Amino acid sequence: MKTKVRDWMTPNPITIDAEATIIEAIHLLKEKGIRRLPVLKQGRLVGLVTERMLLSFSPGKATSMDSWEVHYLLAKTPVSAAMNPKPHTVGPDAELAECAQLIHDRKLNGITVIDETGKLVGILTTTNALEALIWFSKKYQG
DSSP states (O other): OOBGGGSSSSOOOEEETTTTHHHHHHHOOOOOOOOOOOEEEETTEEEEEEEHHHHHHSOOTTTTTTTTHHHHHHSSSSSSGTSSSSSOOOOOOHHHHHHHHHHHTTOSSEEEOOOOOOEEEEEEHHHHHHHHHHHHHOOOHH
């Protein structure tokens, strides 16, 4: 019936290592056309970083630093400095409706999906939830 997270999540999401730099994360997001990256350390989920987090981590326009200095700073700063160290997680067998409610109530853009061993297996984004809504709407239209 396609009511579980596993039915709609993006499996094997693109990730980044906790030791990677903010510049590397920004480039990866742009290259892959995505907005969030699960952060791994030794293969385990240790956080989540979004495009917004990375851009807000950058010094503002009011800074006295020139663009080279800003780039140098971001090229030396690990992504772990900008990430959310406690992202929302669910299991692949969680009910889609409950996760959609969580995304709505907490104003999230995605939830990381981990299996019973703690391994990252996917990510459920608002886009995935909308795909499910479209599917269910078409299925039950008549």
